[in-house]
Amino acid sequence: MVYIIISVVLLLILFYVFYGGIKTAIYVRRIANEKDKPSAFTPPSPKKVIRERFKSSLFETAITCLENKVEKDCALEAIIEKLPLFLKADSWSFLITPSDDVWRFLFWSKDLDFLPLEELALEIQINGEHIKEVIDTKKVLFIKDTKKNSLWNQKHSLSKSWLGIPIMVKNEIIGVLNVDWFQQVKVSPFEKELINYFLEDVDRVIKTVFSLNELFLSSDLDILTQAYNRKALEKYISQHKSDSSKKAVIFLDYDNFKKINDNFGHTVGDQALKVLTKRIQNSIKSDDLIFRYGGDEFVIIINEITENNSIDIIIQRIKSTVKTPITFNDILIISSISIGYCLVPKEAPDIEKAIEIADKKMYLEKEI
Structure with a gap:
């Protein structure tokens, strides 16, 4: 009697599975293009189902970000972190690697928040053979054992296994996604397949939804602050x-900005820098220009300035708007800036010389 019951249960399970497979195949055929339709009773490939779900999750994330008017860099972070989460990585980071500028981390997992990321990016730009290999080959690189790999030169890293993924737009690398594990792992053949699919889909999402190729490749904008670079x-x-023509060149530096990063983390520091840059942009005319010179240093070019008192008014306005406290996740940030300026052609013959003079004046004010 027991055997009969077990047999009946097994038959019911088989029928349910087989019937479910047929239903799934029918629905898949309705959705697929004519040329891609599977044969009538072939259940969908698990790999294809996973890939399609992964792709749809990227677009869902992108659309949600657009609907909520999330800033482009935050939206890109939400999309890119999908893969490290799927791979169950212990940490991850996205390193921007311009060929003609300083490398920097654009975003990263929370466990890396209190690392000296600016210094690490500079170190990697000099000695990071593993990153350079990814850039040169434009291919994914997996290092199973970092201690035994000749490309790995990061002495104080916790990573035992590492995956480097080139993020590309129009076949140009905009940066490298670092996926780290603190113990040795294997990346299965299917996971490697999925990574390549992910690269295709990210490229498509970026171009289709955000049009970020202009931001990364042809634009002169700083990715974080949206000031000119x-x-x-x-x-x-x-x-x-x-x-x-008569201009004023302003050189400004945020006072003790490193303390914000040290005390609250780089995420808070980056958000503060974005807010402060936006405030400065709102305190100058639309035809004036603001450039991120490096780190927390900025150059502003004010057009049609003739008198010192006019530039003094602008500087006081900028200082006033920067002093207004910033609240971010219940953290209160109060900042100040040191400023130097130079008038062209009254004090310097050209912009380049004016930047040099304004920089020196700024440091004199900072010392005072």
Whole structure:
């Protein structure tokens, strides 16, 4: 009697599974294109189902970010972190690797928040052979045992296994996604397949939903603050060497900004820098220009300035807006800036010389 009951139960399970497979195949056929339709009673491939679900989750995240008007860099973070989460990584980070500028971490997992990330990025730019291998080959690189791999030069890293993934737009690398495990792991063949699918899908999401290719490849904007970057400043200087119009060049530096990163973490520091930059942009005219010179240093070019008292008014306005406290996740941040300025052509013959003079004046104020 017991055997009969067991047999009946097994038959019911088999029928349920078989019937479910047929239903799934029917629904898949309804959705798929004619040329891609599977044969009538073939259940969908598990790999294909996982890939399609993964792809749809990327688009769902992108659409949610757009609906909630999330800033582009935060939206990109939400998309890129999907893969490390799927791979059950212990930590991850996204390193921006421009060929003609300083490398920097754009975002990272919370457990890396209190590391000296600016210093680490500079160290990797010099000695990071594992990252350079990813950039040169434009291929995924998996290092199973970092201690035994000749490309791995990070002496104080906790990573035992590491995966480097090139993030590309229009076949140009914008950065490398670092996926780290604190114990040795294996990446299965299917996971490697999924990673390659992920790269295709991220490229598609970026181009289709956010159009970030202009931001990363052809734009002169700093990714974090949306101010112009150092490259844009150099371009501006070269284009205005013979410009004799009256301008003011302001060089500013945030006071003790490193303490914000040390006390509250780089995430809070980055958010504060974004807010403060936006405030400064709102306190100058639309045809004036603000450039991120490096770290927490900025250069502002004010057009049509003729008198010192006019620039003094602008500087006081900038200082006032920066002093207003920032609240971020129940953290109160109060900051200040040191500023130096130089008038062109009254005090310097061109923008390049004016930046040098304004920089020196800024440091004199900081010392005072």
